[in-house]
Amino acid sequence: MNFSNAALDLASVREQQERDALIADAIAALEQPGKTECVDCGHAIPKARLTAAPFAVRCIECQKLHEQEKYHR
Template sequence: MKVGNFERELAEQRVEDEKEAAIASARKALSGVGRDDCDECGRPIGQARRKVMPSATRCFSCQQAHEEGNRRR
C-alpha cells in the first residue's frame, strides 16, 4: 500500500508544480515582459508579433505549433 501512497504523492506534487508554473507564467504575461528570442527555437521574435503581443515568449511559428499540439490533447 505504500507504493500507492507514493504514487499519489508524486501525482499531487506534479499538479502543484504545474500550478506554480502556470501562476508564474500568468504573472509574467501580465507584467507585459516578453523576450527578444523565442523560448522554443531561439530565433528572434518578429517585430509585428512583439507589437501585437508584447509578452510573447515564442515566435509566431512556435506559438502556432504549441497551440496545435494543445488542441490535439
C-alpha cells in the first residue's frame, strides 16, 4: 500500500498525540494517592505493592488482567 506524505504525517501526529495522552495519564496517576483496596476485586493491596507503586489502585493479579484486556483488544 502506498501512502502519501500527508497521510504519513497525519499518522505520525496521531501517534504522538496518543503517546502524549498516555504520558499525561501516567503523570496524573503518579500524583494521585493509591488505594488500600483493589478497585476490581476489593481485596487489600499488599504493602509491598503500595511501597513499589504508591499510586496503585489494583492488586497485582487484577492489574495483570486489566493490562491484558486493555492491550489485547
